[in-house]
Every structure is written in C-alpha cells, then in structure tokens.
Amino acid sequence: xxxxxxxxxxxxxxxxxxxxxxxxxxxxxxxxxxxxxxxxxxxxxxxxxxxxxxxxxxxxxxxxxxxxxxxxxxxxxxxxxxxxxxxxxxxxxxxxxxxxxxxxxxxxxxxxxxxxxxxxxxxxxxxxxxxxxxxxxxxxxxxxxxxxxxxxxxxxxxxxxxxxx
Numbered sequence: 001x002x003x004x005x006x007x008x009x010x011x012x013x014x015x016x017x018x019x020x021x022x023x024x025x026x027x028x029x030x031x032x033x034x035x036x037x038x039x040x041x042x043x044x045x046x047x048x049x050x051x052x053x054x055x056x057x058x059x060x061x062x063x064x065x066x067x068x069x070x071x072x073x074x075x076x077x078x079x080x081x082x083x084x085x086x087x088x089x090x091x092x093x094x095x096x097x098x099x100x101x102x103x104x105x106x107x108x109x110x111x112x113x114x115x116x117x118x119x120x121x122x123x124x125x126x127x128x129x130x131x132x133x134x135x136x137x138x139x140x141x142x143x144x145x146x147x148x149x150x151x152x153x154x155x156x157x158x159x160x161x162x163x164x165x
Contacts, residue, residue, distance in 0.1 A: 051069040077124055083118055086114050087102055099113070117155060120136050
C-alpha cells in the first residue's frame with residue numbers, strides 16, 4: 001500500500017476529515033443550541049464536479065445514496081452543508097435504529113430519509129465560516145426555503161436556554 005503522502009485520495013479524506021471536524025465545531029457556537037435529531041452527521045457538498053455526501057469520519061456515501069445526490073443536484077447554488085441524515089416514521093419523528101439498519105443495505109431506501117441542515121459552511125466557493133452563525137443561518141434558510149429539495153429541512157436554532165427561556 002502506498003504511503004499517505006503518495007495517495008491523493010487518502011490525503012483528500014484526511015483533509016476532509018479535519019475540515020469536517022473544524023466545521024462541525026461551528027455548530028455549537030456559544031449562545032445557540034439546536035436539537036439532536038438522532039441521525040447520522042453528514043456533510044453535503046455540491047460543486048461543479050457534482051454532489052458528494054460524506055459521513056463525519058469522511059466515508060463517502062454518494063454512490064450508496066444516489067437519490068439524495070440527485071435531489072441536492074437540483075439546487076441552483078454550490079455549497080457545503082453540515083447536517084444530519086435521519087429516517088423518519090409516519091409522524092416525522094427520527095428513528096435511529098431504523099436508519100442504521102437501512103444504511104447497512106447495499107442500496108438504502110431514501111424515501112423516508114430527510115437531511116436536516118444545521119449550517120452552510122461554503123456557498124459558491126466562498127468560505128462562510130468567518131461570518132456570524134446567525135448570518136450563515138440566514139443563507140441556509142434561503143436555500144432550504146425554496147422547496148427544490150423535498151428531503152431538505154432547516155434546523156432552527158434558538159437562543160441558549162430554549163424557546164421558553
């Protein structure tokens with residue numbers, strides 16, 4: 001096996017892993033909290049080369065989830081989204097065990113899956129991470145609000161302490 005410095009795919013995955021964790025740390029910005037949805041953390045990237053889906057450990061799921069890739073391709077902007085993939089019951093509640101069972105299939109059925117977006121990290125090749133979290137949320141809300149992707153939902157955040165505080 002080639003060493004890491006000679007394996008561009010391995011290097012890409014290492015960089016992606018580091019960027020994912022650095023980006024994921026923006027989710028917990030002081031002063032804002034959001035619900036844990038009991039899904040799988042996923043990074044969705046759309047660029048000129050297509051749509052790619054990655055788990056937080058940099059496993060690429062694009063080939064296993066072609067229907068989600070096709071859905072994200074319908075969006076008119078390039079992006080990197082930090083979110084959570086969930087499988088929902090008939091009432092819209094995430095079912096963690098069912099999601100993991102489905103993801104063990106060669107070709108998971110995504111008809112009941114939803115991508116809940118927490119943050120938009122890049123848009124049209126612009127790194128948004130230096131913007132305030134609330135500003136990125138506005139951009140993400142616009143992206144999710146167009147309704148081009150039926151399985152894409154915005155995770156609303158609220159000031160620390162919750163909605164009743």
